[in-house]
Amino acid sequence: MTSEVNGEQLAEISNAIVSVLSESYGRGPTKAKTYAFDNYLFTVLEDLLTTVERTLVDGGEEGLVRTVRLTFQETIRDRIAADVARITGREVVAYHSQVTFHPPMGFEVFVLAE
Secondary structure, three states: OOOOOOHHHHHHHHHHHHHHHHHHHOOOOOEEEEEEEOOEEEEEEEOOOOHHHHHHHHOOOHHHHHHHHHHHHHHHHHHHHHHHHHHHOOOEEEEEEEEEEOOEEEEEEEEEOO
């Protein structure tokens, strides 16, 4: 039997992710919301690009921004996964991050253990 993730925990996950990103990038997303489905969590982040990243995207360097951002996300993955595990009381067995540019959004995907 899986334990359900409640609304308070979902808000706490969103806040934890925004906090880590704000600290790591010097600027965090302006809006974040986390959704739970079965053993999956999805956090949607809006308006997350830094000024430098927006400038690069405007100059046609989306690939560079994506590569740097996803590489950086891999370096902080353990910290984010640990926050999610602490909040939910469940192990994070998989984590993936993705970014889009039009509109500028990020997606954090977590698979939780049963």
